[in-house]
Amino acid sequence: MFAAVPATAQIPTPASVLGFEPGADFQLATYEESVEYFQLLDASSDRISMMRAGRTSEGRDWWIALISSPENLASVEQYRDIADKLAHPAELSDSEAQSLSREGKAIVDVNGGLHASEVAGAQHTIQLAYELVTDESPRIAAIRQNVITVLWPSLNPDGQTMIADWYSSNIGTPFEVSSMPWLYQKYIGHDNNRDAYMLNMIESRVLARTWQEWDPQIIYVHHQSSPFPTRIWLPPFAEPIASFTPPIMARTVNTIGMTIAQMLESRGMPGAVHMGTGFDAWYPGYVDYLPMMQNQAA
Structure with missing residues (x-):
């Protein structure tokens, strides 16, 4: 299923393909440029494998990247089966569930966000893919060993290209920052x-x-927030919380959000906002919150 390409092969940097660093001023990658980079990364490393998830309303192929150790990717169907059993545990005993949890790998879905005008997320995934594949630090190596990251270049491919094209065509004009x-x-x-x-x-x-x-x-669905200089919106959600949300899931996602915020602050990276900013979790139809009703911390 996965082609064996040595992790030590020459791996392109984002800038070598895009012509600029992700996040550089006055530069936005289109979805096509992003996918081109992901595919080159896939061709040069056995730590990433691209899979087609479907198509968009405008007919674009929509991709996800699986990033982990080569050994995990070689056994990814086994780990997906374990995750499925743990997600639907009615037929499992406690001891069976505990055994599967030790045998399996965490599966973490990260993406470039739904709202294309919140441009940072879909630019960030390019850099994130590169670092998850190439970084040899103990922290990132441990992530590759213990986690299968399902990384979407963007959750809105059509919008990413629309926004990038609109912005690029208006740089240096009075409409540069217009919607x-x-x-x-x-x-x-x-x-x-x-x-x-x-x-x-x-x-x-x-x-x-x-x-x-x-x-x-x-x-983890990327969201930006305003006003300037805030950059990232994170849980906890403001109240009220949807009444059918399992309390343990609400506490789990709040813990994850505050952990991210704490790590950013400790590294001198302010700009994350959370509870009290008006984003509650009462409405049950949010695409990025409904998984909470399915025991997925989202």
């Missing part, structure tokens, strides 16, 4: 994160199916 005058996802725009209870959109169905297929224990 794009059409929806960045066909039919639905920003409300692509309101469709979980109906799954009207192709993209919503692809997401739901992929998350069911991989049963990630953690799903």
Whole structure:
């Protein structure tokens, strides 16, 4: 299933392919440029494998990347089966569940965000892929050994390219920072994160199916926040919380959010905002919150 390419092969940097560093001023990669980089990374390392998840409303191929150790990727179907059993444990005894949890690997879904105008997420995934594949530090090596990362270049491929093209065509003009005058996802725009209870959109169905297929224990959807200089929105959510959310899941996702915030602060990286900013979790149809009802910390 996975081609064996040595991890030590010459691995391209993002800048060598894009022509700029991800996040550089006045530069935004389109989805096509992002996927080109991911595919070159896949071709040069046995720590990453690209898989087609589906197609978008505008007909783009939509990709995910699996990133882990070569040994984990070689046995990825076994680990996916374990995750599926743990996600649907009605037939498992406590001892069987404990045994599977020790045998399996954590599956963590990370993506470039739903809202294409929040541009940082889809640029960040390019750099994240490079670092997860190439970084030899003990911390990242431990992640590769113990985690299978399901990394989406973006959750809104059509919108990523629309926004990048609009911005690039207006650099140096009075419209450089203006909003794009059409929806960045066909039919639905920003409300692509309101469709979980109906799954009207192709993209919503692809997401739901992929998350069911991989049963990630953690799903991290990138969100930016305003006003400047805030950069990242993180849990905890403001109250009220959806009444059917399992309390242990609410506490789990809050713990994850605060851990991320603490790590950013300790590294001198302010700009993350969370509870009290008005983003509650009452509405049950958020695409990136519904997995909480399925015992996935999202």
